[in-house]
Amino acid sequence: MSIEDELFERRLERAREMGSAGLRPYGRRFDFTHEIPEAIAQFSSKDATELTPDGPRVKVSGRVMTIRRMGKAAFAHLAGGGGRIQIYVRKDAVSVEDYDLFEKLDLGDVIGVEGYVFRTRTGELSIHAEKLTFLSKILLALPEKWHGLEDVETRYRQRYLDLIANPDVRGIFITRARLIKSLRRQLEERGFIEVETPMMQPLFGGAAAKPFVTHHNALDIDLYLRIAPELYLKRLIVGGLDRVYEINRNFRNEGLGWKYNPEFTMLEFYQAYTDYLGMMDLTEKLLATAAEDATGSTLITWGDRVLDFSKWRRLSMRDAVIEYWEGDDKPSANDVRDPDWLLRHGGKATAGESLGHLFETLAEPKLMEPTFIYDYPVEVSPLSMKKPDDPGMTERFEIYVAGMEIGNAYTELNDPQEQRRRFDMQLAMRAGGNEEAHAMDEDYLRALCYGMPPTGGEGIGIDRLTMLFTGTRTIRDVILFPQLRPEGEIGIAARLRDSDKPK
């Protein structure tokens, strides 16, 4: 029998003994008076003379993280609510039953403690225990207390363990939640309403990507997991919901990488009667405020740089290609407008796609400071309105920070005849081998035929923004359960089954 099996058996046995002694190894409700961080905050300014046996009393609950036993007394640390507090248990200060219980505690058990607050000789705020309540039994061994859990695979597969063993992880997901909350609040304040549109779609669209396919049995139809909510949200604009937003998952059937996960969270918002410049102005405010709400500052540390979310640069795609060109043959303003030059240097099927490709390879990795890149070629922007004075280009921008694309926005194309031509262009590109070109969406065209007001629309990648706000270098660290290959047999059910058999 391995050490782990022995441990498991022994702890199960302890849980059984506890049960037969009238205690609950898996407890019920525990009405605490303070969350641990709350207790620390409340008493941290009090000195030893103010914290006496007749002084403030608390009831807290948490997971036992350390125990230091010294014969007839012991110290332990309890973790909960994102904080940690020390408890002191003396044999002569608790009941005989409670001391027995305490002696049988394992690292990782969940307990409740009631007692008075005091300071130890070294000054640490602690709880002098007078009553203990057992709340939940640990059966498996906790990771090492000093190094925590380092194994990346285990951290992702067993995020609960990661959260127990590595306190910083909790902070990342709290920042993520604050970010989302801030964006919601700001949009609500501006009159946007939150909506939910289909994630299972008979046609996929709104982005250039390959979808996941699923099947509905009763209808006997294949459905696609959405790659974007865009076309549904704009149907709502047609319907008179002038400001809408949605925060939810998109699914794209592509490779994984440091900034790609097959499901990711996107905020999309649409505002009638504005355009891409309006969205740019709005974005500056949204993201500066979000940075402040999520992290406390508009200044974000990224590696050895500090990125200022209150200062934005605006640069056209063509100018970006010129500025970030590598080598001596730097192109001129005319070169980056010349289809022949673009096709020669970009190597794609069309001049527009070539410009896009040049931009992505040359400029994107170097765009560190918050930057708007504007004016996108029409070939890669099938849903954006053309620029009146430059019909090869559309009124579109993307948000770049730290070499990552964070968002995408444009003046929405609302002319159904032009939209039909764009769809036809996409169909031709699809026929030419581009698997990610748009399909024809007739209902969307029909909606446009009822008249969509001029509209600005935008999508912001929440996962990537969270990476920036938490200084995290991989998207898997900001997604609680990132996609992994299945693990295979774990064997815990069999272990529990075995120990359940009468001996």
Added chain:
RNA sequence: GGGCGCGUAGCUCAAUUGGCAGAGCAAGAGACUCUUAAUCUCUAGGUUGAAGGUUCGAUUCCCUCCGCGCUCACCA
């Protein structure tokens, strides 16, 4: 999918040129009523990711497979 790398006790890590698989934490027994990586004494714990091969002998070398990481291509 291609290339490179990694996989050793529950956790964090060692193991010389191919020569008896080790430590710390965690665990078990004992001592200890202000410790905090508590300390001290003792004990137990391994299918070295899996299967095969070379060899007197494989954690080490070779092959296949599994999982993970990095990277390239595609993608936000």
